[in-house]
Amino acid sequence: MRKGMRKTDFIVALMLIGFSIAMIFFIIPAWCPEAGEFGAPSDVLPITAMAVTGILSLLLLLKNLPGTWKKEDEDPAPINRGSWIHLAKYAGLFACGTLVFSFLGYIAGGIVTIAAGMVVCGERRPALISAVAVAGPLIMYAALWYGLSMPLP
Amino acid sequence: MEAILAGFADAFTLGNIIYLALGVGIGVIVGALPGLNGPMAIALMVPITYYMGPLIAVAFLIGLNKGASFGGSIAAILLNTPGTPEAAATCFDGYPLAKQGKGEKALKISLYASVTGDTFSDLVLIFVAAPIATLALKMGPPEIFAVIVFALAMIAGLEADSLLKGLIGACLGITFACVGLDPVSAMPRLAFDIMELEEGISVITVGIGLLALSEIIVRLEEMKHEAQQGDNGLIFDKNISKADRTISWAEYRSCGKTIFRSSLIGTALGALPGLGATIASFLGYGAAKRASKDPDSFGKGNIEGVAAAEAANNAVIGANLIPLFTLGIPGNVASAMLIGAFIIHGVTPGPLLFEENGQLIYGIYGAMLIANVLNLLIGNIGLRFFAKALSISSAIVFPIIMFVCMTGAYMANNSIFNVYMMFGFAFLGFLLKKLKISFITFIIGFVLTPMLELSFQQTLIMSRNNPFIVLQRPISCGFIILTAFFIWRMAKKPAKKIR
Numbered sequence: 001m002r003k004g005m006r007k008t009d010f011i012v013a014l015m016l017i018g019f020s021i022a023m024i025f026f027i028i029p030a031w032c033p034e035a036g037e038f039g040a041p042s043d044v045l046p047i048t049a050m051a052v053t054g055i056l057s058l059l060l061l062l063k064n065l066p067g068t069w070k071k072e073d074e075d076p077a078p079i080n081r082g083s084w085i086h087l088a089k090y091a092g093l094f095a096c097g098t099l100v101f102s103f104l105g106y107i108a109g110g111i112v113t114i115a116a117g118m119v120v121c122g123e124r125r126p127a128l129i130s131a132v133a134v135a136g137p138l139i140m141y142a143a144l145w146y147g148l149s150m151p152l153p
Numbered sequence: 154m155e156a157i158l159a160g161f162a163d164a165f166t167l168g169n170i171i172y173l174a175l176g177v178g179i180g181v182i183v184g185a186l187p188g189l190n191g192p193m194a195i196a197l198m199v200p201i202t203y204y205m206g207p208l209i210a211v212a213f214l215i216g217l218n219k220g221a222s223f224g225g226s227i228a229a230i231l232l233n234t235p236g237t238p239e240a241a242a243t244c245f246d247g248y249p250l251a252k253q254g255k256g257e258k259a260l261k262i263s264l265y266a267s268v269t270g271d272t273f274s275d276l277v278l279i280f281v282a283a284p285i286a287t288l289a290l291k292m293g294p295p296e297i298f299a300v301i302v303f304a305l306a307m308i309a310g311l312e313a314d315s316l317l318k319g320l321i322g323a324c325l326g327i328t329f330a331c332v333g334l335d336p337v338s339a340m341p342r343l344a345f346d347i348m349e350l351e352e353g354i355s356v357i358t359v360g361i362g363l364l365a366l367s368e369i370i371v372r373l374e375e376m377k378h379e380a381q382q383g384d385n386g387l388i389f390d391k392n393i394s395k396a397d398r399t400i401s402w403a404e405y406r407s408c409g410k411t412i413f414r415s416s417l418i419g420t421a422l423g424a425l426p427g428l429g430a431t432i433a434s435f436l437g438y439g440a441a442k443r444a445s446k447d448p449d450s451f452g453k454g455n456i457e458g459v460a461a462a463e464a465a466n467n468a469v470i471g472a473n474l475i476p477l478f479t480l481g482i483p484g485n486v487a488s489a490m491l492i493g494a495f496i497i498h499g500v501t502p503g504p505l506l507f508e509e510n511g512q513l514i515y516g517i518y519g520a521m522l523i524a525n526v527l528n529l530l531i532g533n534i535g536l537r538f539f540a541k542a543l544s545i546s547s548a549i550v551f552p553i554i555m556f557v558c559m560t561g562a563y564m565a566n567n568s569i570f571n572v573y574m575m576f577g578f579a580f581l582g583f584l585l586k587k588l589k590i591s592f593i594t595f596i597i598g599f600v601l602t603p604m605l606e607l608s609f610q611q612t613l614i615m616s617r618n619n620p621f622i623v624l625q626r627p628i629s630c631g632f633i634i635l636t637a638f639f640i641w642r643m644a645k646k647p648a649k650k651i652r
Contacts, residue, residue: 008588033335046328046331106560128549144564150201
């Protein structure tokens with residue numbers, strides 16, 4: 001295994017252990033109802049799942065201690081700054097598209113999402129972007145409304 | 154007997170056949186486009202099937218999966234890039250054939266082998282599922298609990314790159330599935346006072362986010378570093394001889410043993426949870442090469458190589474439904490998504506399925522067999538059209554798919570909150586894929602949690618709060634021991650190479 005992946009696994013294991021502890025001691029007890037008269041309490045399954053996650057994460061941590069990172073295997077980490085920027089780009093795109101969807105309706109949301117998506121994906125021809133962005137939502141709206149009688153905003 | 158005849162009669166209606174043809178056609182196109190696959194298409198289409206009857210809905214989705222499985226071979230043969238992961242082995246001989254100008258020939262043997270393998274496993278499903286369901290009815294809650302734990306461990310160990318990460322994925326899926334109402338007290342659990350979360354998280358939302366949208370985001374990042382693919386127009390050059398464009402009956406017969414062997418391999422692997430079509434296609438290819446009189450010709454354009462891989466990967470489809478129909482346990486992601494379709498229509502997969510919905514099951518069987526015939530017809534007639542689909546720019550396809558994802562998530566329960574949740578799962582899926590934490594075990598853990606918790610609660614109630622009853626009954630104890638043994642064996646093996 002490469003250094004980049006080992007280091008990432010170490011960090012992820014630490015985060016998962018922290019997450020498991022937070023879930024078991026704070027979140028689950030606060031957001032699960034009290035035990036009923038019969039059967040297992042409602043928090044048994046989530047606590048068990050998180051406890052197992054915590055134990056497995058500890059094993060993952062022990063398997064990827066800093067001492068195991070070989071200096072000669074300098075591979076890039078699976079998630080880097082570029083990945084976060086890539087994710088943020090699409091988060092912005094979806095946020096805009098969904099806002100337009102919820103305030104202006106299905107077709108407007110579709111036009112914005114598809115047009116912005118095509119630009120983000122590298123398409124630069126305005127005629128093609130306009131045609132696809134308008135035709136796509138219209139065809140889907142027609143198919144869902146007239147074909148399946150499905151109400152859309 | 155009456156249910157069988159009535160079920161098959163239900164399948165042979167014009168409306169059903171039209172929807173099946175639509176499903177197969179869409180599936181082939183989806184499978185042909187690299188980056189898209191059958192489970193993704195199923196996740197996107199499940200909300201749309203809400204407005205269809207249960208038979209048409211399930212048949213449409215199964216047709217989609219069948220079409221996509223064949224469709225994956227189109228890009229594999231023409232571009233040396235598998236459209237779906239299970240078509241990877243098809244590249245070995247498919248692409249060399251295309252370079253020799255025999256691309257159409259390769260596509261046709263792929264189609265015929267796919268349909269043959271698919272039909273074989275469908276027949277096995279038809280004859281084997283009912284007897285297994287009868288045996289499964291004898292299982293009580295402790296046995297069901299033990300079987301689910303074993304299935305989760307097996308899928309985590311076989312499907313994921315590492316057992317640890319596979320089990321972590323499953324546990325995270327189980328945790329997310331706990332959001333909603335407690336099954337015993339019906340009180341909100343982990344809903345954080347958000348009304349929409351009290352209904353629980355829909356499997357459709359999770360499926361679309363984790364399978365479809367996250368895959369597109371990952372694929373778009375990878376494509377920045379990939380070179381553009383060449384033109385594939387040459388395979389339909391009129392100057393190519395008829396012998397190089399078609400498969401004769403003699404050629405098909407010569408691949409008969411290979412197709413039969415691969416169909417057996419695919420069916421056997423498909424019936425076991427966790428072993429996917431990709432493994433089946435490689436095993437089928439490897440077995441064909443070892444059994445061949447001319448193994449050196451494999452990898453250089455041998456039609457048997459294409460037939461072996463495609464028959465095996467398609468034979469998985471029908472067999473994958475055996476654990477789903479008989480035990481309610483999805484063996485792979487596509488079956489996990491089918492559970493969503495069943496739930497929408499008020500049908501619970503499992504051993505009682507044959508008793509409570511016998512006519513529906515036999516209708517589905519009939520529809521599956523019709524889908525194979527339609528796959529053959531549509532594949533043959535539409536080959537050129539499907540090949541042309543490869544030339545559509547991903548800058549057009551992917552934004553449309555993104556919007557289809559939003560539509561599908563909204564349709565799950567007509568709520569914009571679902572769309573936001575779907576985005577959340579898409580980003581989670583992106584991170585899981587990057588960190589090599591299995592999103593497949595996440596989804597299967599998510600889907601199996603209601604059954605797991607119900608069987609556990611029933612076990613405690615019937616045993617008066619004695620959880621050790623699981624170890625006191627022979628079948629459940631046997632499965633728990635098998636689980637422990639399996640985890641021990643997998644833990645001793647080195648981690649798989651990153652695919």
